[in-house]
Amino acid sequence: MNSFIPHFLLLTLCFASLSSLVFTAETTPDYFFIIFQWPKTKCESKEGCCLPKKGEPALNDFIISEFQPFYAQDGLIPENCNTTTKFQPSKVADLASSLERYWPSLTCPSRDSKKLWKEEWVKYGSCAESVLDLHDYFAAALRVQKQINLLKLLSDAGIKPNGTxxxxxMINKAVEKAGLGEVAVTCREDKDGLNTVLDQITLCGTREGNKFPCPGAFWICDSRNGNKVKFLKP
Structure with missing residues (x-):
């Protein structure tokens, strides 16, 4: 995977491993990074992909990869915060069909997506518990995903998954026009290690599930190719 990191995320990633003991019930994230993944890119990579044991992922649309709370004052995306709330599938039963479609596990070997949701709750949801309980953490991510509708946003700007x-x-202008601030794009190399293909797009949302303009700077992963990235067919 391309190792470049957009500088508006660099500080947060550097500090992400710090102890989360400072995060209390009164600590409130300023907003959330929502990371969208293009499934075909993962499936075409050396890593590959496996369909989950249950559900039908939206393989022809962007799916949610992560929903990370961001604390701007400290420049932190904390991880694995102290919580007494264990992940219980019953708590998100009403969201299960949407989560299976838009936040599925594509990890190999194949597994139930509930394992992914548990991991995401422990890693990131636990650090937003001051404002979002278990159910509302996942509900907020789904609302942001629906409100942004990234595939339509790009398609309306003439950016379509056709191998081009x-x-x-061009991608950044489409994001700016939609009121989403600056875009950060990460890439993967193809199986031959030659071409750089669009993998993930990082945007922002609020705890209410509304889109939010990402501060920072436009970033595209592949300066080797004149800042052009390949958008694979689904």
Whole structure:
């Protein structure tokens, strides 16, 4: 995977491993990073993908990879915070069909997506518990995903998953026009290690599940190719 990191995320990632003991019930995230993944890119990579044991993932649309609380004052995306709330599938039963479609596990070997949701709750949801309980953490991510509708946003700007290379600036302008601030795009190399293909797009949302303009700077992963990235067919 391309190792470059957009500088508006660099500080947060550097501090992400710090102790979360400072996070109390009164600590409130300023907003959330929502990371969208293009499934075909993962499936075409050396890592590959496996369908989950249950549900039908939206393999022709962007899916949620992570929903990370961000604390701007400290520049932190904390992980694995102290919580007494254990992940219980029954708590998100009403969201299960949407989560299976838009937040599925594509890890190999195949597994139940509930294992992924448990991991995400422990890693990131636990650090937003001051404002979102277990159910509302996942509900907020789904609302942001629906409100942004990333595939339509890009398609309306002429950026379609057809195997074409698109300039990074074209992607950024589409995101800016939608009121989403600056975009950060990460990539993977193809199986031959030659071409850089669009893998993930990081945008922002609020705890209420509304889109939020990401502060920072436009970032496209592949400067080697004139900041152009390939958008694979689903």
């Amino acid at each position: 290379y698109y300039p990074g600036e």
